Every structure is written in C-alpha cells, then in structure tokens.
Amino acid sequence: MNMISEVESIGKSVGKKRWEIVLLLTLCYLILYMDRSCMSMAGPSMMNYFHWNASQFGLVSTAFFIGYACTQILGGWLADKFGGGKVVMFGAIWWSVFVFLTPFGATLGLMIVIRIVMGMGEGVSLPAMSTIIAKWVPKKESGLAWGISIMGVSMGIALAMPISAWIIKTWSWQMVFHSFAFLAPIWVIIWWKFGKDKPEDHPSVSKEELQYIRVDDNISENSGKRTILSSKDIFSTPSVWTGALSFFCTNYLFYLFMTWLPTYFVKGRGFAMGTSAIYTMMPYIVATFTYPFGGWLADKAAKKFGDNMGRKLFPLLGMVGAGVMLILGSKASSAISAVALISISNGVLCLTMGGYYSMPMIFSSTNAGKITGLYATFATIGGILAPLLTGIMVDAHGYTSALYLGAGISILGAIILLTSTVRPIVPIAERK
Secondary structure (H helix, E strand, C coil): CCHHHHHHHHHHHHCCHHHHHHHHHHHHHHHHHHHHHHHHHHHHHHHHHHCCCHHHHHHHHHHHHHHHHHCHHHHHHHHHHHCHHHHHHHHHHHHHHHHHHHHHCCCHHHHHHHHHHHHHHHHCHHHHHHHHHHHHCCHHHHHHHHHHHCHHHHHHHHHHHHHHHHHHHHCCHHHHHHHHCCHHHHHHHHHHHHCCCCHHHCCCCCHHHHHHHCHHHHHHHHHCCCCCCCHHHHHCCHHHHHHHHHHHHHHHHHHHHHHHHHHHHHHHCCCCHHHHHHHHHHHHHHHHHHHHHHHHHHHHHHHHHCHHHHHHHHHHHHHHHHHHHHHHHHHCCCHHHHHHHHHHHHHHHHCCHHHHHHHHHHHCHHHHHHHHHHHHHHHHHHHHHHHHHHHHHHHHHCHHHHHHHHHHHHHHHHHHHCCCCCCCCCCHHHCC
16 A cells, blocks of 8 residues: 555545644745745855855855754744644744845844844744644654655745746845745744644544544553653653754755755856756755655554664665765766756655654654754754855865765764664653
8 A cells, every 4th residue: 555545545534634734734844945945046146246255155054043943942842832833823923024134134244143033933843843743643644744744845945946046037136035025924824724733622623533643642541651751851861862963964964955055056067047946956856755755664664663663764774875875966977967866865865854753752742842842953053064064165175075074974874873762761760
C-alpha cells in the first residue's frame, strides 16, 4: 500500500480533519519561507545597491537567525502552555511588519536590527506548530504529518525565487518585501476561521477520529505508564542534546542552500538572474516530494525497526548522501550537471526532516514543543553560522571551499546522530 492510499484509507474510516489542520500548517510554512527566503533572491541586487561584499551580505543574512534563535525555546514553552495556534498567529503578524520594513534598513546596522527582530517573530512558529501536530496527530502518523507540513518549506522557497525575480525585474527589489509582507496576515485570518489548537475544540471532529488521535494517551492511561516530566528530566537526557546537535549539522547545509544558492548561481556560475531563479527552484521542487516521502519512510521504518533505529535511519542516509552529492555538484563542469547534483543533494537532505521532527514526540508528546524548540534553536545556530561562514569562505577561498565545508558538516551530523537513542524520556528518579 502506498503512502497516499494509506492516508486515504485511514481518513475514510475515522475522518480526515487532522489532515486538513496539517495542510493549514503546510500553508503557514509556505508563507513563512517565502518571507524568509526572498532576501536570498534579492541578495545580488541588494549587494549592488548597498555596495556590500560577500561577508557583509552574509552578516545581514545571519542577523535574521540571531533573532530566530532567541525565541525558539520560548515559543515552544508558550505553545505547550497557551496553545500553538495563538502563538503562530502572533508571530505571523510580528514578522510581517518587519518584512515590510526591511527595505528601510538604510545602513548596515539598521538592516541587521530589522532582520534580527523579524527573526524573533518567525522563531516562535516552528515549535508552536510542533505542539499543534502533537495534539492533532497520533505518534504512528507523526513522520508523515511533519513531512506533509514541511513541504511548505520547499514550496515556499521554490515559489519565492521566480516571483521575486519577476518583481525585481518589473519593479524593484524593495517591492519584493513590500508585497510578501501581506501573505502571513491572510493566513492568520484563515487559521482564525478554520484552525484549532487541539481536536477537542474543533466542532467538526468526529468522536471516532478524536479516539483515533488520542490512541497513544489511551494506551498510556490503560497501562498506568503516563509519566509527568520536569524540564530537568528533559534537558538532562543526553540523547535530546545529541539529536539537537545532529540537527544543527543538517540545517547548516540547508541554510547554506537557502541563503547562498541564488548568489552562487549568479556569481559563482555566471548565470543571469532569470536563469538563476529557475535553477534555484530545482532543488526545492525535488524537496517538495522528498519531505513527505521521508516522513512516510520514518513512520514505516519505526514500525519495522522500532522508534530508535526507524526514526534515525533515513536521517543518517540522507545526511551522508547530501554531503557526497554536494561535493560532486561543486566539481561538476557543466551547469546542468551541477544543478542536477545539487538538487539531489538538497532532496536527500530534506528526506531527513520527517524523521527528525517526529523524534520530539517520541521523547515526550506532552513536551514536544519544548524539545522541538531546542532542536529548532540548534538548527537556527546553523542558520546563523552558515550564511556568515559561507561569505567568509567565499571571500577567502572561493565557492568550492564553502560548499565542501557544508558537505563535511552534513556528514559529521550523521556520525553524531549515531550516538543518540530515540525513546521515551525516563524521569531522573527512575534512572539507574
């Protein structure tokens, strides 16, 4: 039975409202990443306009992730306490204001401040969406649910590239930010009308679907194994930290692609802006398919091998594969070969995400927001370092060395993940 038919068969038997919620989150991710990644497409124009070198553009790109890192764990805590939807709606309005203000960053310092504050708004969103998924989806479907929702990442980046190029060509780079700023408020209105933080609050959820969603809770209650965890229990678990550190390595390469790929194709490969936009879409078109497929594979592997090996298997394969493909792509002599190999690299990298994002629910479904916040914080550190180190490496040694560094960090992440054990967290008092 394939992935789509499996989802359809489940939906027919107990309802499909949880998948409608997941699709709303997919739309949120799409808009979030359009707003985030339009900076990379506008990068060459902004470098010319402000007379920035590669290191200065890298610093501006990094500034977003500084703010983004500051609110990840806070966003998870607020979502676990008050509800993920409320936190995401607040964050969406916040970041939209500063997307609109980005072109007004007349100096390097002011631009850095604007991007930091924008990042703070987006920073609360990912852990808050984790809380929503944990409330709406049983663990056995968590990989697929995450895979579908984060399809919006690649779709948003892929859409942002040609739309941004068209806006820049037709009007100006400033208009990219002014127009994209109105997308997230539209999503807020849609969620306000159709979304709920948890299925118990949604008037259209059937009793059968609610029981199906709560199957993990029912098992825990019936077996007497329901465990209350403190923050100390969670953050004293070594595997939570090694998983987060491995996720940093994955996202270093992911954010290298997101912030530097358009500029690499223009300045490193000599493509025109329009050609760069088309080529930059390709890795994310591939990722649109590998995101949900990777999540589905994670669920299947967990069923066959258990959560520990199953949730890690495809992240391990994906990170090694991404590093190898990027090295080959950086050495490719023809443009088509380079684009194809880099697209495969990004595709197998994104194959890892469903497995990674389903791990916090295995550690503790009731604390998924906090743990995802930690994962997202480490991922954001990758977002801070990748643009900046890439710019420094480009200025000092060229694009090939910068890509080699990204590939090496991805492979290192696979080695680190081998040391992590994905299983429910045991309270400190019960540990041997």
